[in-house]
Amino acid sequence: xxxxxxxxxxxxxxxxxxxxxxxxxxxxxxxxxxxxxxxxxxxxxxxxxxxxxxxxxxxxxxxxxxxxxxxxxxxxxxxxxxxxxxxxxxxxxxxxxxxxxxxxxxxxxxxxxxxxxxxxxxxxxxxxxxxxxxxx
Amino acid sequence: xxxxxxxxxxxxxxxxxxxxxxxxxxxxxxxxxxxxxxxxxxxxxxxxxxxxxxxxxxxxxxxxxxxxxxxxxxxxxxxxxxxxxxxxxxxxxxxxxxxxxxxxxxxxxxxxxxxxxxxxxxxxxxxxxxxxxxxx
DNA sequence: ATCCGTCTCATACTAAAGTACCAAAATGAC
DNA sequence: GTCATTTTGGTACTTTAGTATGAGACGGAT
Numbered sequence: 001x002x003x004x005x006x007x008x009x010x011x012x013x014x015x016x017x018x019x020x021x022x023x024x025x026x027x028x029x030x031x032x033x034x035x036x037x038x039x040x041x042x043x044x045x046x047x048x049x050x051x052x053x054x055x056x057x058x059x060x061x062x063x064x065x066x067x068x069x070x071x072x073x074x075x076x077x078x079x080x081x082x083x084x085x086x087x088x089x090x091x092x093x094x095x096x097x098x099x100x101x102x103x104x105x106x107x108x109x110x111x112x113x114x115x116x117x118x119x120x121x122x123x124x125x126x127x128x129x130x131x132x133x134x135x136x
Numbered sequence: 137x138x139x140x141x142x143x144x145x146x147x148x149x150x151x152x153x154x155x156x157x158x159x160x161x162x163x164x165x166x167x168x169x170x171x172x173x174x175x176x177x178x179x180x181x182x183x184x185x186x187x188x189x190x191x192x193x194x195x196x197x198x199x200x201x202x203x204x205x206x207x208x209x210x211x212x213x214x215x216x217x218x219x220x221x222x223x224x225x226x227x228x229x230x231x232x233x234x235x236x237x238x239x240x241x242x243x244x245x246x247x248x249x250x251x252x253x254x255x256x257x258x259x260x261x262x263x264x265x266x267x268x269x270x271x272x
Numbered sequence: 273a274t275c276c277g278t279c280t281c282a283t284a285c286t287a288a289a290g291t292a293c294c295a296a297a298a299t300g301a302c
Numbered sequence: 303g304t305c306a307t308t309t310t311g312g313t314a315c316t317t318t319a320g321t322a323t324g325a326g327a328c329g330g331a332t
Binding site for chain 2: 308309310311312313318320
């Protein structure tokens with residue numbers, strides 16, 4: 001909300017400044033009126049694009065872009081997060097072990113810890129929870 | 137590509153039109169120069185917002201909605217698809233059975249058929265495959 | 273040096289998941 | 303009505319998944 005007020009304030013301010021410049025240019029005759037209008041047009045075009053991108057970017061953030069901050073907040077270790085990603089790819093414990101050059105026992109330990117930390121009962125639920133938190 | 141050319145053509149055209157209007161207004165003295173600049177600013181601001189929204193909208197399209205056509209193509213029956221959705225929510229066979237008022241045996245049968253039709257070895261893999269096909 | 277956290281692995285166990293095979297009831301098409 | 307498909311459910315069995323517990327190795331912090 002504060003940012004919106006600030007940006008719109010700056011927008012109005014720049015508009016007034018352009019008014020003054022144009023008036024001065026008109027009186028002094030240094031600048032041609034076409035040039036002033038062209039500059040105004042370009043500047044406001046860019047402002048429009050920029051503001052729009054900002055607002056749309058905020059809308060899009062919820063979808064996509066993994067939030068690694070939350071991984072730390074959940075106390076998930078590097079290995080655990082790595083295993084979590086493999087789980088979401090649909091691999092079995094055995095397959096994950098082979099892929100990461102670890103024993104199945106190790107993967108089971110990691111999986112158990114993941115389920116505890118994500119508060120999930122099953123690996124499928126862990127996937128769902130992780131995706132909801134934008135960790136995957 | 138064609139649309140881009142057309143929109144930029146119209147953009148340049150409107151710029152020229154505004155030049156003419158401003159020049160005419162300047163000569164005739166009907167319009168104040170501030171007003172002309174303000175109109176130019178507003179118009180190009182709107183154009184900027186509009187063009188940006190259009191281009192960003194196209195980027196977002198690829199993440200589309202569920203494709204029910206492919207559900208049929210995979211030979212998934214209504215019940216099977218329903219069970220598949222519950223699996224992706226992380227529910228166990230027992231829980232799915234309770235939710236849909238069916239026995240666990242029935243769910244197991246459905247799950248086995250789903251795995252066959254999706255060519256998956258595990259339910260986690262089925263989730264991954266289904267999401268890749270935009271079925272979930 | 274000691275403590276802490278992570279990573280590793282093992283054994284033993286329980287609980288789900290998944291397969292195979294069968295079969296009855298319901299549904300809709302012909 | 304007959305036929306094919308779907309839906310439902312069961313038994314018996316194998317395979318994964320997940321829990322509990324313990325323990326050695328290793329690196330970083332105090």
